[in-house]
Amino acid sequence: MKKILLTAFAAMGILFARSQDTTMHSAHHDSSKMAQKDAAKMQHEKDMDAIYVKIGLDDSKKQQVKAINDEFYAKAKSLKKDESLDKDARKEQYKTLLKDRNAKLEAILGGEKWKELEKEIKDYRKAKGWEDEDDMMEKKDDNKKYKKDN
Structure with a gap:
């Protein structure tokens, strides 16, 4: 026992x-x-700061660009979580957010600086192996199950 x-x-x-x-x-x-x-995240911020310096933005412009991007990313994140919308509606709203953000950036930077920034960011994203920003909402939705599992 x-x-x-x-x-x-x-x-x-x-x-x-x-x-x-x-x-x-x-x-x-x-x-x-x-x-x-x-x-x-810290490395990304450092890389973006380097891009801003490369295209010649002063501190005031950098802060404005960061504020616009922060607002955009917050809205995009909440849109991604909004399950009341179907995939197509979410994609359309994302494109609208993207256009609005781009218009604000172009208004602040002017056409030439905006084109430089846009090119540098696309090159940066490509170098990192990230998807194009226009496709982000679609690809993230497709990977939703994978992200939940891991």
């Missing part, structure tokens, strides 16, 4: 320890993912 009880307690102890190890590993994995995301 004692042997059975000892074996049962040992088995429970092993299961408990394994459960704790999995939880700790999962927490560590989540925090390292966040650190990677933060590092990638």
